[in-house]
Every structure is written in structure tokens, then in C-alpha cells.
Amino acid sequence: MTIKAETAKRGRRRGPAVPDPADDASLTDRAWRALEEEIVTLKIAPGSVVSEAGLSARLGLGRTPVREALQRLANEGLVQILPRRGIIVTEIDVAAQLRLLEVRREIERLLARSAAQRGDSTQRSRFGALADEMETAAKREDDTAFMRLDRAFNLLLLEAAANEFATAAMKVMNGLARRFWYVHYRLVADMPLAARLHAGVARAIAKGDAAAAATASDRLIDYIQDFSRKSIG
Numbered sequence: 001m002t003i004k005a006e007t008a009k010r011g012r013r014r015g016p017a018v019p020d021p022a023d024d025a026s027l028t029d030r031a032w033r034a035l036e037e038e039i040v041t042l043k044i045a046p047g048s049v050v051s052e053a054g055l056s057a058r059l060g061l062g063r064t065p066v067r068e069a070l071q072r073l074a075n076e077g078l079v080q081i082l083p084r085r086g087i088i089v090t091e092i093d094v095a096a097q098l099r100l101l102e103v104r105r106e107i108e109r110l111l112a113r114s115a116a117q118r119g120d121s122t123q124r125s126r127f128g129a130l131a132d133e134m135e136t137a138a139k140r141e142d143d144t145a146f147m148r149l150d151r152a153f154n155l156l157l158l159e160a161a162a163n164e165f166a167t168a169a170m171k172v173m174n175g176l177a178r179r180f181w182y183v184h185y186r187l188v189a190d191m192p193l194a195a196r197l198h199a200g201v202a203r204a205i206a207k208g209d210a211a212a213a214a215t216a217s218d219r220l221i222d223y224i225q226d227f228s229r230k231s232i233g
Helices: 003-013 020-038 052-059 065-075 094-118 121-140 143-161 165-186 191-206 210-232
Strands: 078-082 086-089
Touching: 003 210, 020 052, 020 065, 020 165, 052 065, 052 094, 065 078, 065 143, 065 165, 078 210, 094 165, 094 210, 121 143, 121 191, 143 165, 165 191, 165 210, 191 210
Parallel strands: none
Antiparallel strands: 078 086
């Protein structure tokens, strides 16, 4: 038998293909996006006890990506994983939100400035598109679109800023901040204004203007702090 024939024969005898780790990563991201949105928008309420099996059935995904998504959500402060007791969606704490904003102001200003300086042309183009979409959501007062755009903005900001330490800190804060917003915004917030302020940060980053991005970030946090204080009353 020739070498070529033997090689072909071995190819026919080859066992099942090795799973591509990227497939698992994709499923984990899908599980995380779905669960994060359900927790942030209170479809899974604070204090709820959930299980891997129940969430797996709910999402139509395997236990492994759901388990990995839950670990990510635990790192972000949205769930607590308690051995032999289950998985609990964390409660909302107004005082903690105000302390979070003290830290978020400094880190988000750094991220906005860094993203404007380091973002490549593709990322800047994406920021420009996000700014347009945020302004459209503001005009339509579309809160669901705004929440999804806000998550996209947060992820792109971390990507473009390229600072792993700031990224680690913000990942702990983003989901908690988004959920706090969703709980209270109908009573005391101005969603169109919030969307326009986010668009202002995105627009400055798209232009590569680091100083304007930092200033726009401070304006956004000023508004969010004011909103958070009003929610206490």
C-alpha cells in the first residue's frame, strides 16, 4: 500500500472530531448574555434561588455553558453560588450602589480616555454607530434597546481601552449598575437623557478626543449619581 493510500485509510478510520473550544466559549457567552439580561431586567428577581438544571432547560443550553456563565455572573456580583444550598440572585443595595459609583467615576473616566487614545479605526466606527443608535433609542424612548446598547457600549469600552486591570474592576460593576438602573429608572430617571449622555461619550471616543471623552464620562456619572440619590427618596 502506498503512503498516500495508507494516509487516506487512516483518515477514514479517524474517530469523532475533537470539539472546538471556541464552540463552548460561544455557548457560554450566549448563556451569559441571556442570564445577565434576565437578571438585570428582573425577569429573574433579586433573592431568587435558581439551579443549573432549571436554567439549562430555560435557555435550551447544556449544563456546562450555563455553569460557566453562572461563575461569570458570580464574579460580577449578580449571583452567589452557595455549595449544597444552590444559586441565589443577589439583592439590590442602594448604599452599595453609591459606593460603587465613587469607584466607577474614576475608572470609567480612565477607560473613556484610553479608548479614545487606543481604539483602532474599527472600534471607533463601532462607537460612532453606537452613538447613533443611542440617540435613536432616546428619541423613541425605547428602554429595551437602550439596555442592550448600554451593554454593548460597556463591552466595547473595555475592549478599546485595553487595560486588563480596569477591565477586571468594571466587570464587577457593570451588571450591578445596569440592574439598579432598571429597577428605579421608571420612577426617577430620564431615559432619553441617559441615552444621550452615553452617546456623548461614544461620540467623543469615535473622534479620538481623549479630553472630551473624559469630560463626557464625568457628565454621565454626575447624572447617574443624581439619579441614584433620588431613588433613595
